[in-house]
Amino acid sequence: MRISTKSIQMQWLTTITQQQSRVARLQQQVGTGQRINSAIDDPVGAAQITRFEQALARLDTYARNADAAERRLNLQEIALGEVDDVLNRVRELVVQAGGAAAVAPGSRDAIADEVSELLTGLVDTANSQDGEGRFLFAGNRVETEPFPTLGSVPVYAGDQGVRFQRIGDDRLIQESNSGDEVFQLIRNGNGVFSVSADAGNTGSMNQTTATVIDLSAWVPGDYTIEFTAPNRYDIVNSSGVPLRVDASYSPGALIAFNGALISFEGEPAAGDEFQINASRNQSVFATVQRLVNTLRLDISDPAQRAQFQSQLNSGLQDIDQSLANINGVRSDLGARLNVIDRQRSVNEEVAFQIETSLSGVQDLDFAQAISELELRLTSLEAAQRSFAETRRNSLFNFI
């Protein structure tokens, strides 16, 4: 084929331009370490990269949420651990004071003072705040002090709202418990019923244990055991309907009805009454405050001592209920912290896989790229050299 002089130059120019742009692209790839520097390099790959990056951003968000939830849960765990310690100390002190005869009135006062101090600490703990100054146990009223100590026993000012954080595509984690749930919604007595001695009792009888032996037989409601004589009693319900009339009683005997079993010690006097009430919610603070009140009772005569003992025994049950509730919440917290840990490792695993895929799509095969770059540079140089040769090679040089 006939080749014009201009064609030779044009072809050379085209070749050189193509080689140069290829070299420039390779240099950019080697420089950034990325195979795809814009969608033009590989539109399908670029679309994948966009999706991967979105997924990674989402996982990042979950990680931050998990950190925030974990921080709060840890703070709650610390606070409730302290509550647990305090309640156990209270329990210890109460048991110690229970050997009523052995404990002198003065040291009972001292115990009462200490329990009272512990109560103050307990309220402070229940009013704990997180790093941002939000109350941990106020439900969603995070800016309101949940347990303001206006009277002797604080009244809950929060609500029962709980908060969640998203820590996975389909995973929300509860990051708060309301103060109601932790400190207030605690059933007193044994959780089904509580026993108290009537304040007007004159005998030396007090209840010791109160248990449920058959929950299915229990009929929720309030009952009264009335001693008509030291060895006779009736049981009536709150509507005045007798369940048991003129039953015989001997000291030390157990009284069982409706699946409830109550043991007593001491001797009742005629007219003595014991109230059996379906369990009510009683806050941790009320429980402790009642114990303080009990510890300050005058126990100079047997009737007073019996009242003291009755209150102490039911107070211990209340403390146990509180401890069970607090520890129930704590084990929930622990379980949630575990969920966060598990979810975090799931997220990290997913992120790792996405990053692997991302680098598979995006990253440059350096060995290949550099060898190609060298090849291109060589052929660019060859093209330049060959043009110079061609130019020298003209017939005009010979005429």
Next chain:
Amino acid sequence: MSGPINNALSGLLAAQRGLNATSNNIANVATEGYSRQRIQQVAGPVQGTGALQFGTGTVVVGVERIYDQLLANQLTTARSSEGRAEVSNQFALRLESLLGSTEAGISSALQAFFDQVNVVANDPTSIVNREQLIGEAAALTQRFAQLSEQLNSLDNELNQRLTAGAAAVNEDLRAIAELNFEISSGGLNPSNTLLDQRQLLIDRVARQLDVQRIEQRDGTVNLTTSNGQPLVLGVNAFEVGVQRDEFDPLRLQLTVSDGTTTSVISRQVSGGELGGVLSFRSDMLDAARRDLGRIALGVAASFNEQNALGLDLNGNLGTDLFSTAAPEVLPSTDNAGSAAVAASFADVSAVEARDYRLRFDGASWALTDAGTGANIPLSGTGSGADPFVAAGLELVVSGSAAAGDVYTLRPATGAAVGLGVALDDPRLIAAAGPVETADSVFNVGNATVSPATVSDIANPDLLTPVRIRFDEPPTTYQFTEPDGTPLTGSLPYTSGADISFNGWTVQVSGEPLGGDVFTVGTAGANSGGNANALALAAQFTAGFFESGRTSTQDLSARLTTTVGSFAARSNADFEVQAAIRGQLELDVESVTGVNLDEEAANILRYQEAYLAASRAISVANELFLSIINVFR
């Protein structure tokens, strides 16, 4: 002696002419559009009779332009294709750098905004977090506005390209018409140079817009657009120009005019740089603008709708965080009637990234897709009370329209720049769930109440505190006011069944006792609840458009991908078209181009012929002199 002298002289002259042509070729080796020339040389007529017939030397009958019109025409077409591909690619790369990367495009701003929503969900009562969210919202609207602004400036640039291109084409068309005149007045032997010049100009026009070339008998050439609209007829050139778009005054369209009538040829131009400008504008720029606008609409609507379902720090239901622009309605400048069309969004999630035309045929209105022309059924009558509803839009027509009046509807195009932040008070972000429930601490039974779900956000009593109080026996319950005043009679209780009132629904499960109370009511001011903030944060990835199948995140990824793959395609197309043009140019050059080696050989050839002819003259001269000397 005159025979040999004349013969030699004719050879001398022919060689001279040959050298002339050769040197002209050499001189024009770099001249654009030059076709090499060579002399057409024939032997002179014969003298004498019988066996004694002698040639009379040589005659140069013409100078031939070496040319292949078919190849040249192919090259002309290839130049149009290359021009279109190059301009399209050039602008596609610009668009890609604006929208095609995650960092520069809208994706990163959306991500930053929703990350901040998430931060609010982490600590909903923090005013700082909320202020930052409003800040991120403002940054997001700014990003939308910036991108929109940059797309507008691309559009302006396209306008300028059209104006400048039209001016350049005009000049060339006039020059072609003049050359037509000169060539036709040259008779049967038009000047080679003029033909070269005309071809060069036609190629230049073709580079701008695709033309068809029709040869005429008189040597002139007619040029038309690819569908036959004349641009040059013989010695007359038409005027190519620009005028404002019928609907959009900011947009120019290409026109051609014969001096009396002007017609828009934008739709007919598919090749050349101007074709590239027009196709980039309609295929890519407009689409990108609509897509971007639709993302803005989606973010605003999905966020606002969810925000209205929550409770702000003042204890009120949320209001709009984002404000949006109404759909654009652009009447045609040709409309004869005086009707006004007002458009608003009926359902943003049904809005598509399309433009529409609303046409009045004298009796009724019809809506078509501006891109495909497909008819879109309209419901309603178009009145204020009963507007037309279609494609997520509500259209109210007032005034009187004339038959043939047309309006263009652009629901999404202006949305990106129209996005604004409507809230400045950080307390008004509705992070909390609106309705909370609580078990009373005085309850004796073991029943509990579930969190509330809202079934009717518009219920005026939604936030009014209500109690659910169980009767004795606890097989029934009543709704009461907080002070115990009954609101309803006794209703039968089933554990776990839905209990709905005032627009909310809860479930009470377990065994309540008589007198047990559950409260349902607003969380009130300063709630630290984050139920709605979690839902707000999920709006980014929650299905919204296309019957809930497509989220705003999907749309933003799709935009990135569309722009990227368009750039990749146009890049590949440009490479192919440039290669085709290059190959054809080589083919044409191989016929018409000057080869210096060849010309060097020609010089030698003509030089030798010249020298030999001179020698023949001098020999004849010597012979003549020797005869003279005999008689001296």
